[in-house]
Amino acid sequence: MPTIAVDKARLFEALGQDYTTEDFDDLCFDFGIELDEDTSLSRRPIVNGKQEPAQLKIEIPANRYDMLCFEGISLMLNIFRGKRTSPDYRLVAPPKGELQIINVSKETARIRPYVAGAVLRNIKFTKESYDSFIALQDKLHQNLARQRSLVAIGTHDLDTVEGPFTYEALPPEEINFVPLNQSRSMTAAEMMGFYQGDRHLSRYLPIIRDSPVYPVIFDSSRTVCSMPPIINGNHSKITLNTRNIFVDMTATDPTKLEICLNVLVSMFSQHLEEPFTVEPVKIVSPHNHQSRETPDLTPRETQAEVSYINKCCGLLLTPSDICSLLKRMSYTASPSRASPDLIDVQVPPTRADVLHQADIMEDVAIAYGFNKLPRSFPSESGTIAQPLMINKLSDIVRLEAAMAGWSEVMPLILCSHDENFAWLNRKDDGTTAVRLANPKTVEYQVVRTSLLPGLLKTIRENKHHSVPMKVFEVSDVAFKDMALERKSRNERHFAAAWYGKSSGFEIVHGLMDRIMLMLKSAFVTGEEGLQAKGAGEAAYWIEELDDPTFFHGHAAAIHVRIEGKEQIVGVFGILHPTVLEKFELR
Numbered sequence: 001m002p003t004i005a006v007d008k009a010r011l012f013e014a015l016g017q018d019y020t021t022e023d024f025d026d027l028c029f030d031f032g033i034e035l036d037e038d039t040s041l042s043r044r045p046i047v048n049g050k051q052e053p054a055q056l057k058i059e060i061p062a063n064r065y066d067m068l069c070f071e072g073i074s075l076m077l078n079i080f081r082g083k084r085t086s087p088d089y090r091l092v093a094p095p096k097g098e099l100q101i102i103n104v105s106k107e108t109a110r111i112r113p114y115v116a117g118a119v120l121r122n123i124k125f126t127k128e129s130y131d132s133f134i135a136l137q138d139k140l141h142q143n144l145a146r147q148r149s150l151v152a153i154g155t156h157d158l159d160t161v162e163g164p165f166t167y168e169a170l171p172p173e174e175i176n177f178v179p180l181n182q183s184r185s186m187t188a189a190e191m192m193g194f195y196q197g198d199r200h201l202s203r204y205l206p207i208i209r210d211s212p213v214y215p216v217i218f219d220s221s222r223t224v225c226s227m228p229p230i231i232n233g234n235h236s237k238i239t240l241n242t243r244n245i246f247v248d249m250t251a252t253d254p255t256k257l258e259i260c261l262n263v264l265v266s267m268f269s270q271h272l273e274e275p276f277t278v279e280p281v282k283i284v285s286p287h288n289h290q291s292r293e294t295p296d297l298t299p300r301e302t303q304a305e306v307s308y309i310n311k312c313c314g315l316l317l318t319p320s321d322i323c324s325l326l327k328r329m330s331y332t333a334s335p336s337r338a339s340p341d342l343i344d345v346q347v348p349p350t351r352a353d354v355l356h357q358a359d360i361m362e363d364v365a366i367a368y369g370f371n372k373l374p375r376s377f378p379s380e381s382g383t384i385a386q387p388l389m390i391n392k393l394s395d396i397v398r399l400e401a402a403m404a405g406w407s408e409v410m411p412l413i414l415c416s417h418d419e420n421f422a423w424l425n426r427k428d429d430g431t432t433a434v435r436l437a438n439p440k441t442v443e444y445q446v447v448r449t450s451l452l453p454g455l456l457k458t459i460r461e462n463k464h465h466s467v468p469m470k471v472f473e474v475s476d477v478a479f480k481d482m483a484l485e486r487k488s489r490n491e492r493h494f495a496a497a498w499y500g501k502s503s504g505f506e507i508v509h510g511l512m513d514r515i516m517l518m519l520k521s522a523f524v525t526g527e528e529g530l531q532a533k534g535a536g537e538a539a540y541w542i543e544e545l546d547d548p549t550f551f552h553g554h555a556a557a558i559h560v561r562i563e564g565k566e567q568i569v570g571v572f573g574i575l576h577p578t579v580l581e582k583f584e585l586r
Contacts, residue, residue, distance in 0.1 A: 002068060004057070004068060005058075006073060007128065008040060008053070008054040008055055009053065014070075014074035015077060015078060015083070016078075030080075030370075033060055033064075034058065035057075035058055036057040036058060038055075039057070060073075065259065066351065069132050069139070070129075072350075075267075075270065079327075086348060087266075088276060089276050090277050091279070091280050091293075091297060092274070092278070092279055095121075099280060100164070102163075102164070102166070102284065103285075104287070107168060108215060110211070111208060111211050111213055114251040114252070114254045115251070116251075116281070116283060116294040117281030117283065118278055119245065119281060120278065121158075121243075123243060123245055123272050125240050127240060137155070137264070140260050144260060148207060149207055151249055151250070151257050152229030152250050153260060153264065154217065154226035155245055155246070156233075156247075156248070157242045160235060160236045161219040161225060162221065165220070168215070168216055169213040169214065169216070171213055172188035173187055173188075174187075176188075178234040178235065180232045182234060188214045188227060191227075191230065191231070192209055195231075204230055215229075223236075229250070246281075254290075258295070262349045265278045265295055280294060281293065296349070297349045299347055302347060303343065304345055306343060308357060309360070312358075313361065313373060314374040315368065315373070317364075320335060322364055323335065323343060329363040329366065330348050331345055331347065345360060390492050400518045401474075404514055406470045408473065409458045409472070411457060413448055413476065414445075415453050415454065416443050416444070417433075417445045420448055420453055421433075423453070423579060425576060433479075434446065447478040448478070450495070451477065451495035456497065456585065460585060468498060469497075470496070471497055474492070474493075476492055494570075499585065505554065505573070512558065520538060522538065522539045523540060539561050540559060541559050542557065542558055545571055545573070551573065555571060555573025555574070556571065556572060557570075
């Protein structure tokens with residue numbers, strides 16, 4: 001979890017109350033955050049002849065991006081304590097009536113295709129709020145933006161540039177400007193070498209270094225505002241005296257882009273002359289259908305079930321009680337007219353982490369007080385879990401195989417392409433295996449479609465042990481499935497391998513019979529005078545199979561008939577000599 005250091009005296013002033021360390025620790029716990037350290041209890045360094053002010057280091061949950069700065073922490077704690085109401089974030093028109101515009105070139109699709117912007121007008125910075133503004137950008141870059149690979153934030157003094165702005169992608173030799181805090185102009189290619197040794201910026205250079213084009217934002221006079229995700233231009237540098245801020249953000253992920261923009265402008269809109277107002281920016285990007293006005297600060301509307309919240313928390317709260325608790329967590333809520341079991345909830349634009357009514361239920365529990373929740377587990381609850389049927393069946397199969405004297409193994413789910421196909425005498429048709437786009441080693445190229453490679457590799461690495469070896473695995477394999485949204489599906493498989501001085505065909509056959517018997521499937525025999533009991537309900541039989549993975553004439557397919565429907569559920573046999581040779585088992 002990220003840790004945010006805030007000035008102790010300044011925070012207590014914003015809260016309107018002084019706390020002992022123990023009392024503030026209790027407040028943090030009640031709200032669901034954690035006080036990591038109070039530096040007033042230890043020796044603090046001397047800086048420029050003065051002792052460093054006491055700080056509170058607070059651990060923030062990874063999902064609460066709105067609390068990665070002093071402004072967010074103080075605002076949320078004041079709302080939680082009932083000292084103020086949840087802010088009403090509003091979009092306002094600019095003084096002259098015309099929105100700032102960012103025109104997007106279609107070439108940006110080659111490098112960072114998405115862009116958004118906003119204007120914070122008539123802001124009043126102090127040194128503390130200015131430092132917090134810079135620190136929040138760094139925190140968003142490190143966490144949500146994944147070291148600027150997903151989102152890069154640029155902030156500019158709007159009074160030093162003039163719109164409309166253009167977002168383009170140009171060859172590095174065509175980009176020339178004075179980077180932030182520098183005195184001479186450089187090309188983008190020169191900057192790659194100049195910042196190679198920079199401890200802070202060098203980590204971001206690989207994001208665009210090998211691209212034939214670099215992203216760049218110009219104002220109307222072709223003055224460079226920024227070259228995301230590396231650095232801003234020195235011309236539009238913000239200072240303590242900056243009154244109007246132009247925010248630009250570029251991204252490879254549109255969802256993260258909107259979250260970062262909403263958090264940044266919402267938190268620092270409280271420093272404006274008209275608090276909690278933001279001036280939108282018009283994005284003109286017809287080539288990828290991203291033309292719009294940003295940010296969108298409209299609260300998201302959703303619903304939550306009263307019965308679900310009460311079951312999970314073990315409470316008997318009325319809809320009005322739940323709405324009152326949610327207001328302490330910065331929601332706007334009211335009982336629904338559609339049903340007495342529903343409440344209508346408006347999620348603020350800063351709470352992108354609220355995805356399900358379970359998140360709303362958690363905030364109700366926080367506002368009610370974790371220490372006040374019933375300590376005895378309720379007889380009826382919405383949180384009692386039970387095993388999935390597939391997992392329950394897997395455990396039964398594991399137990400039966402282990403009781404038959406076989407040892408379970410758990411190899412990796414990734415393997416090489418050859419191990420999954422060529423070494424098993426199988427051909428890849430391109431529509432079966434899920435391949436990794438950027439495998440780090442040749443051993444991890446595909447997600448296995450069979451458990452067999454893992455079993456054979458396990459035996460290979462344990463050949464020095466005495467034989468026979470009997471191993472099995474119950475685990476998932478994956479297949480491409482273009483009909484599904486995620487384009488793949490998992491299947492739970494069971495496999496067993498016997499390795500010894502003889503073929504072991506009858507031993508594997510015996511394990512299969514035991515597993516099928518445990519699953520209450522009767523064996524169907526073709527011998528005259530023999531009839532399997534119960535064969536009419538669930539039955540199985542084996543038929544000879546010609547599979548290149550196995551020795552010719554020594555393999556069989558397992559057929560099952562359940563409720564009149566017949567299907568092949570598996571195969572077994574003696575492995576082909578070339579397969580054994582590939583896995584070094586001959």
